[in-house]
Amino acid sequence: MRKLIPRFILDQYKRNNTAGEFEAEVIFADISGFTSMTEALLKQGRAGAEFLSQVINRVFTKLMKVVYDQGGFVSEFAGDAFTAIFPLPCKADLSEICKSINMEMIKSKEQSFEGQSFLLKIKQGAAAGTVKWRIFGGKDSPSYSFFGDPLRKACELQTKCSPGDFHIHKSTAGIECGIPHQKNKISSTPYEMQRIFIPYKITALKCSDH
Secondary structure: OEOEOOHHHHHHHHOOOOEEEEEEEEEEEEEEOHHHHHHHHHOOHHHHHHHHHHHHHHHHHHHHHHHHHOOOEEEEEEOOEEEEEEEOOOOOOHHHHHHHHHHHHHHOOOEEEOOEEEOOEEEEEEEEEEEEEEEEOOOOOOEEEEEOHHHHHHHHHHHOOOOOOEEEOHHHOOOOOOOOOOOOOOOOOOOEOOOOEOOOOOOOOEOOOO
16 A cells, blocks of 8 residues: 655645645546445455455556546545546646546456456546645644535536546536536446555655656
8 A cells, every 4th residue: 555645745845835726627536336346355355355456456557647647636535536636727628538537447347256247437527616725734744635616516526427427517617618518428347546545644755756
């Protein structure tokens, strides 16, 4: 297990900056089918746990690559969900980024272990606006957080999606035509990742190259 601190936070920490805000687009993505797969595999002992680790690494590696290739970064992991922030101006249209994340799921094959098959899909909500950030906790145990309307709206929209769908909030007006996107239904299958990243703590942190 490894802690991943966004380079943005690391840079602000080094400059002794403790709070601020910026304009950005936000995607909240939740993986459907992950919890049931985890419960089933952990019942298989060490072999099941090792297989689960491999699936997680493959899935998130590819999803994170999409995020970072488009100029974004992951601000938080929460179980089988993550929040990605794309400071403006973005490299690509937000709907195209959501589609790319879905496509990485589609490219992956159904995960099978000891006669059991697991199909993972992803739901995404997206919004735009002012993202606020804060570093707190003192030098002994500093932590950080990102918050604001776009994170809340993206999370809420995700809950209204079916697996394989994404919804984009009208707050992206002026960035993406100014109208809410309809559901973009794509039949997703499993995906891939690079380690379980647990953000928040800044102590003993190492930043990735992104």
